[in-house]
Amino acid sequence: MPKRLKGLYAITDERLTPENTIIDQCHEALDCGIxxxxxxxxxxxxxxxxxxxxxxxxxxxxxxxxxIINDRPYLAQKINADGLHVGKDDMSLSKTRQIFTDGMIGVSCYGSLEMAQEAQKMGATYVAFGAFFPTPTKPDAGVFPMEVLSQAKAHLSLPVCAIGGINIQTIQSINHHQPDMLCCVSAIFAGNIKDNIQQLNQKIQRGF
Known part of the structure; x- marks a missing residue:
C-alpha cells in the first residue's frame, strides 16, 4: 500500500470536481504527480x-x-481504501479504528497541538492543522497561527499536514514551517490542473 505522506495532498470538492468529471480530473492530477x-x-x-x-x-x-476518504469509515472499509480522514465532529478515533481496521487514519487538529498529541497517542497515522488562511471551500473554518506547524514538527513523530487556504500565493509562507504535506482543493482543481500542480510544486521546491 502506498505510504508516501509527503508533498501536495489533493482534496476533491463537490463543486469543483462534480460527479461527471471527478474521475478524469483526479486521473489528470495523479498523472501530474499527486x-x-x-x-x-x-x-x-x-x-x-x-x-x-x-x-x-x-x-x-x-x-x-x-x-483517503473523508469521514466515511464503513465505506472506506468496504472498498479497502488506503486511508480515512476524520475531524472533531466526526466519529472518535478509537471507534473509527474498530470499523476501519487496517488503513491510515488522519485526524484534523485545527490549531491545537494538544489534540495532535492525543491523536498520536491514540494511533493516528498523520495529523492535519489549519486553516491558516480564509478558504472558499470552508468559509466557516477558523484561521490559526502557522507556528503550530513548527511546534508539531518539534513535538510529534507523525507526519504533519497543513490545510486551508493554501494556494500559489500562500504556499511558500506555509512551506517555511516545513509541514510534510500541503493540502489544496481549489488551488489544484480550479482551472488547469497540470499548470496548477506544476506551479505549486515549483513554489514548494523553492521553499526548502
Whole structure:
C-alpha cells in the first residue's frame, strides 16, 4: 500500500470536481504527480458514491498514490481504501479504528497541538492543522497561527499536514514551517490542473 505522506495532498470538492468529471480530473492530477488524494463529499449517501470511490481507489493504486476518504469509515472499509480522514465532529478515533481496521487514519487538529498529541497517542497515522488562511471551500473554518506547524514538527513523530487556504500565493509562507504535506482543493482543481500542480510544486521546491 502506498505510504508516501509527503508533498501536495489533493482534496476533491463537490463543486469543483462534480460527479461527471471527478474521475478524469483526479486521473489528470495523479498523472501530474499527486501521491495523496482525498475524496470529500458531505451530502451523498455511501451507496451513492461507492462506485466513484472504488474507481478512484483503483486509479490511485495504478499510480502508487494513497487514496483517503473523508469521514466515511464503513465505506472506506468496504472498498479497502488506503486511508480515512476524520475531524472533531466526526466519529472518535478509537471507534473509527474498530470499523476501519487496517488503513491510515488522519485526524484534523485545527490549531491545537494538544489534540495532535492525543491523536498520536491514540494511533493516528498523520495529523492535519489549519486553516491558516480564509478558504472558499470552508468559509466557516477558523484561521490559526502557522507556528503550530513548527511546534508539531518539534513535538510529534507523525507526519504533519497543513490545510486551508493554501494556494500559489500562500504556499511558500506555509512551506517555511516545513509541514510534510500541503493540502489544496481549489488551488489544484480550479482551472488547469497540470499548470496548477506544476506551479505549486515549483513554489514548494523553492521553499526548502
Amino acid at each position: 501521491k495523496i488524494l482525498q475524496y470529500r463529499d458531505k451530502t451523498h449517501k455511501d451507496e451513492e458514491i461507492e462506485q466513484t470511490c472504488a474507481t478512484l481507489q483503483a486509479l490511485c493504486q495504478r499510480y502508487e498514490a494513497a487514496f
